[in-house]
Amino acid sequence: MADVADRVTRVAADLIESAAAEGARQSRSAKQQLDHWARVGRAVSSHHTAARRRVEAALAGEADLSTLTSEEGVVFNAEISAAIEEQLAGADYGNLLAAQGVTTVALDEEGRIVQYRPDGTSVVLDDTSA
Incomplete structure (x- = not known):
């Protein structure tokens, strides 16, 4: 053992x-x-x-x-x-909310504000890291 x-x-x-x-x-x-x-x-x-x-x-x-x-x-x-x-x-709240048609906003790994849409697309809303 x-x-x-x-x-x-x-x-x-x-x-x-x-x-x-x-x-x-x-x-x-x-x-x-x-x-x-x-x-x-x-x-x-x-x-x-x-x-x-x-x-x-x-x-x-x-x-x-x-x-x-x-x-x-x-x-x-x-x-x-x-x-x-x-x-x-x-729990993966992003996926749970997306399945209900809810758009979410969160910080990504680089500290940028990102909008995550229910269709799986995302867009950076605040790219201050550039």
Whole structure:
């Protein structure tokens, strides 16, 4: 079996920044902080207590949020926040809006303002880089 101790992987930039800041407060490197958070998250996610089952029921919409304790509410909010961030990171809003016939405007890699049309064409609106 291959050594999986330190496989190269991509981590979201905001997590690296947060890990570096929190790690500095905890006398850990950013990598050590990410490892710590992952282990804590793994332990919480795999711990199937009655509290965890209540949180999972609330996440599934099968239980009212008012039945959660404040600690369970913190876990619920963390689960929702992580799910939202994962969805946002994976969404291509330009293509979604184009499919609905919406023209969008965004900065390109060179910092220029570009208009993206639903038909797939685009035009540079502000070419101050020239």
